[in-house]
Amino acid sequence: MRTLIKIAWRNLWRNRRRTILTASAVVLALFLALIMRSMQFGSYEQMISAGVSQVGDLQVHDTGYQANQSIDRAFFYRKSMGKTLAGIQGITRVLPGLKTFSLSSYGKQTKGVLISGINPVLQNQQNHLSGKIIQGKYPTGDHNDVLLGDKLAEFLKMKVGDTLVLLGQGYRGITAYGIYKVSGIFHLPSLQMNSELVYMNLKAAQDFVYPYQSGLLTSLSVFLKDPAKLESKKKEIEHALDSDFEVISWKTMLSDILQTIKVDNISGQIMLLILYIIAAFGIFSTILMMTMEKRRQYAIMVSIGMERRRLVWVSIFETFIISIIGIIIGLLLASPVIYYLHFHPIPITGDMAKMYLEFNIEPVLPFSIKAHVFLSQTIIVLVLSLLSSLYPIIYLSRFNILNAFRH
């Protein structure tokens, strides 16, 4: 075996230039593929984590709420639920939430808004909402003050200290009605949120939709320590709670983001395919040439008693040596670039930036340094090189030695 590797190695360096050229094709393909994929997956990860930080890895609802998000599918929080969730390992945070649509008005202006009842302290720990306040202050403790998005405040012509009137449908058909002082105005990256969101203390929101019994919620957002355990934790929570509740993963809640990613990923895969076809063709033609020009030598090796099975290894080693050199150099070149761009992401400007903001995502291009990006590309190159040595392998296990002598 060692001799076969030695022969393969020396065969490669007999025609140094061709080998270097072929390895360079691998390097280039892998380098471009890595940069491309790292950028793609980086932006996917960014989109997902922005989404997840809003909705949580999992949400507990009353059964049916996901399909029909009406206030009538709210549920009353029980102490036992908190205990049950606290008993499950790997949950870092549980945020209670109550969402309902309502009409808002100030002076002559009216507008439909989304009221989000939150626990201001927990919410702040989760996504640092207090840092987004541009006027007024972030409320703490129990009171009825509300926070408005800047676009909404602009539309309603309101300032901090003004009083907002809310009128809507409450729980179980009652009419919800209330007057609230604006304590602060926030600016989030998302245009939609800025123009329709009203944050309210959870308690106040509960009183707004149903003042007769406390603890009404539409969701419990659950945040996990290890996002990879999503499915197993989902099952665990489903088992622990009774069947009145549904547990929905972010993959369902953010299915539009996943769909966007899927479509984008296809175009990425097509680019990769083209890139790799070029590289594979380079390896293939080199290995084929090397095999063909050594027909006579191989015929002599078989004549004197070398099994074809072993001869085939020479060709396989030649292919692998080229691709491994290409992979190592490709990884060495791409990794520093990717690591740099991971920690210093490229800022996005113009229309693209606006689109990012609409998805509530910071407009930068972060690069992914996840192992799977590197691993998958390396495996693809190895598989392709194995495939491109397939023809020489077939040739070597079949060729007629006497014909080879005549060439």
Place this chain on the structure above:
Amino acid sequence: MSIIEAKNIYKVYNETKVPVNALNGVDLKIEEGEFTAIVGPSGSGKTTLLNILGGLDLPSKGDIFIEGTNLKDLSSRQLINFRLHNIGFVFQSYNLIPVLTAKENTEFILELQKVPKKERMQKALELLEAVGIADKVDHKPGQLSGGQQQRVAVARALASQPRFIIADEPTANLDSRSTNELLEIMAEMNRKYHSTFIFATHDQRVMDKAHRIVTIDDGKIIGDETFKGR
């Protein structure tokens, strides 16, 4: 028992298209220790016969027995293994693996035979010394003359301790001095190790060294002379 016994060998090339009758009923016995030349005009069937005797090709009709083994009975893999242990080859040219040194080339066949490393080295060096290129053992074929390359090929063929060595025009690409040297070496190996050589040639000087000359024409043996004195 003869080392080789060829019985009524026929070989037809291109049986389906334009058939060429390369061998037409050859009977031949080769005994241990012979130093035999196969001679005949170009196209007479020398190469065809040697390929069949060496198990590189199969006859269209007839049988080859090598020490009692009928080559027909072997699978293609068994045949390769049979060649490895029983038959040595020296081809006309480009016999050697170009990326391996003279020593590595000689060791290579021993490695195929799974001879241990130390023994391999020893044997390779001994044989390379015997064929007169002890000072060039670390040279690659490209750094050796044609004659020297052929001597390495002889050393490699001998290294495997075959029952016989087949050489198809081993001197065809050599000048007269190298031809003489190579024949001297082959003859000496024949004496020293009692190795059996069968070689095809056009070359009168090579014929002059042979102990037996088998003449072939049109795929038939038309003469078989033994020279006791040589």
